[in-house]
Amino acid sequence: MRTQTITQYVADDGRIFQDYAKCLAHEQLVKRLTEATSVLPPRCHTIPTHGYIQHSTEQLNLALQRVWGIILDEYGDEYPEWRDMLPAQAHPGSLVGRVLYDSDSPIDVLAYRRFACCDFRTGREYQQPYFVQHPAEAPTEYIPPAAG
Secondary structure (H helix, E strand, O other), X not given: OOOOOOOOEEOOOOOEEOOHHHHHHHHHHHHHHXXXXXXXXXXXXXXXXXXXXXXXXXXXXXXXXXXXHHHHHHHOOOOHHHHHOOHHHOOOXXXXXXXXXXXXXXXXXXXXXXXXXXXXXXXXXXXXXXXXXXXXHOOOEEOOOOOO
């Protein structure tokens, strides 16, 4: 048996890194994502199944455009064909969503999954993506967003 000292770097969100540069890059990406989605109120993880949060469609689309720009910055060299896509074509069920999910990217966790719960035509954000695909079954009660 041997004793070994290991240096770890802990990001503000609790993620642990063995490399300082990777931890710093993660922190900068989280900051960019937070700024990109700042036009929306904080995500309410307690939206009841019978309710929704109402957003302005302009703000929702602006947040999506900003996050799409971050996705292209992070993955555009590896997936150059994404540069020809519109953000609406890159839904969470697409290859883009799969790559973000598989890479355990903070983009997926902090922003992209949230967009899957949003109806961009109406500006409504539901608790789950199911209601975006099944609007006839969607909740009808407006829930005010959580205060920032």
